[in-house]
Amino acid sequence: MPPGITLAADAPTLSAANTGFMLICSALVMLMTPGLAFFYGGMVRVKSTLNMLMMSFISLGIVTILWVLYGFSMAFGTDHGSIVGWSSDYVGLSGIGLTQLWDGYTIPIYVFAVFQLMFAIITPALISGALADRVKFGAWGLFVALWATLVYFPIAHWVWGTGGWAFDLGVIDFAGGTAVHINAGAAALGVILVIGKRVGFKRDPMRPHSLPLVMLGAGLLWFGWFGFNAGSWLGNDDGVGALMFVNTQVATAAAMLAWLIYEKIRHGAFTTLGAASGAVAGLVAVTPSGGAISPLGAIAVGAIAGLLCAMAVGLKYKFGYDDSLDVVGVHLVGGIAGSVLIGFFATGGGQSDVAGLFYGGGLSQLWKQLAGVGGVLAYSLIASAVLAFLIDKTIGMRVTEDDEVAGIDQVEHAETAYDFSGAGGGTSSRSAVPTPVQEASQNKKVDA
Secondary structure (H helix, E strand, O other): OOOOOOOHHHHHOHHHHHHHHHHHHHHHHHHHHHHHHHHHHOOHHHHHHHHHHHHHHHHHHHHHHHHHHHHHHHHOEEEOOOOOEEOOHHHHHOOOOOOOOOOOOOOOOOHHHHHHHHHHHHHHHHHHHHHHHOOOOHHHHHHHHHHHHHHHHHHHHHHHOOOHHHHHHOOOOOHHHHHHHHHHHHHHHHHHOOOOOOOOOOOOOOOOOOHHHHHHHHHHHHHHHHHHHHHHHOOOOOHHHHHHHHHHHHHHHHHHHHHHHHHHHOOOOOOOHHHHHHHHHHHHHHHOOOOOOOOHHHHHHHHHHHHHHHHOOOOOHOOOOOOOOHHHHHHHHHHHHHHHHHHHHHHHOOOOOOOOOOHHHHHHHHHHHHHHHHHHHHEEEEEEEEHHHHHHHHOOOOOHHHHHHOOOHEEEEEEEOOOOOOOOOOHHHHHHOHHHHHHHHHHHHHHH
């Protein structure tokens, strides 16, 4: 994804095919955020459904504006100290020509900017699943704005921006294993360690209220992920995007099956929630690795990630941190697995000639992957915990215990996900609560 260096003699020209393809991929990635909202929304209890949906949707608003104002400049502007970018032409997207190309590619800068915007939107939305039931919506909105500015934009530059330290080191992250999934998973862990557990954690049943919604969300995520992954090569000229597309499907299937097999052996049943979660685990793991591995390698990466994530979701009960919807267990663990396994399964025949340990490349790439994983994890974890602490000590991060028990949907949004007022028999809600017209008519009858 980062820009390359080209000579004037072989400078690319605008490709209508690649431009159209990338606009479609951008729309697919945008669809993933509503898909995530459904995925998370079905996994919570009824009283938290709307809040979970809104915690994803608000990212579409906040991050979009910040990205236009300064986020794109921080992530992909001229490098400053290998830490952050900045280019005045990118501020407000005001100094960009309509047909001005992204360096080394055949698509306009506007297209690259909007594609990357969709990544920036979904990453903080991923964090929200760990915080279900207990966070003030206003505080969450403030956290999204600060976190995107201080954590996501700089890390995107580290990994994908020319001059970023991870980019220069040679860390492979095709579409976001470090910048998106490890980043979001580590942030989720940092925040929940600050704000604490839900009321009734490990005591009250907190089962998903709508598994059909979960499956719908997982299906939308799977569908949109093809744009997320295959689009990250920024074109269709050399087959690498096609390899990534194939590997996305293969790794996701392998992870889903691995999760279900583990679940059957461990718990005695193949669950719907396990199928959806396993699929997402595979999608996470193939995101950084899919351009560097073969389809057979994708089976291995998906199966390993599915197994590790299925095992990891139970760690919250062992260690006592309340990761409501398993963001740590799926996104952090899956992102680490997919990123590290590049050091073993990279073939040298995909996105680059870098080979992993199993293909004669030695340990060199593995150490680079570990460095990238460790740097992103540590910074995101610490910075996110500090942000949550500061917000909690100023405006307050959590709703009150009474409000949490009553239901965060009513408290924060004055709505409920499902209205059952007209679902009963007998007297309908229409006759039970007369309209002003009905009242006037009744009063005339009484007067008569």
